[in-house]
Amino acid sequence: MSHARWKLHRQGKLGEGHSEAVDVVAERAEIRLAMAFAKAVYDRRQELGLTQSELAERAGLNQAKISRIEGADSVPTLPLLRRLASAMDASLSIALDADHEQVTFTAHDAA
Numbered sequence: 001m002s003h004a005r006w007k008l009h010r011q012g013k014l015g016e017g018h019s020e021a022v023d024v025v026a027e028r029a030e031i032r033l034a035m036a037f038a039k040a041v042y043d044r045r046q047e048l049g050l051t052q053s054e055l056a057e058r059a060g061l062n063q064a065k066i067s068r069i070e071g072a073d074s075v076p077t078l079p080l081l082r083r084l085a086s087a088m089d090a091s092l093s094i095a096l097d098a099d100h101e102q103v104t105f106t107a108h109d110a111a
Helices: 003-015 022-048 052-059 063-070 078-087
Strands: 090-096 101-107
Touching: 022 052, 022 063, 022 090, 022 101, 052 063, 052 078, 078 090
Parallel strands: none
Antiparallel strands: 090 101
């Protein structure tokens, strides 16, 4: 079954009143958060005009780790979040709701 057909099938089942298992809902939320964070890191890195290697050097990491983060294959720890924000000269905000995640890097003002 293709992804498009699976998605239509899933939406149909949910529309009929079926519900997803709690673990499926939780896993979906974790994936959304990882993807939101990956996009935020990528977007901020692009704003700064940095390569993955340059960002890795600033953060004291290796390029492969940045690649895993941007690919949503790795969710960083709190200390690593701080290092990334510092390396990108930004503050990191994460808003979590039941069905929505927002991750934002806000550039520090040049004082």
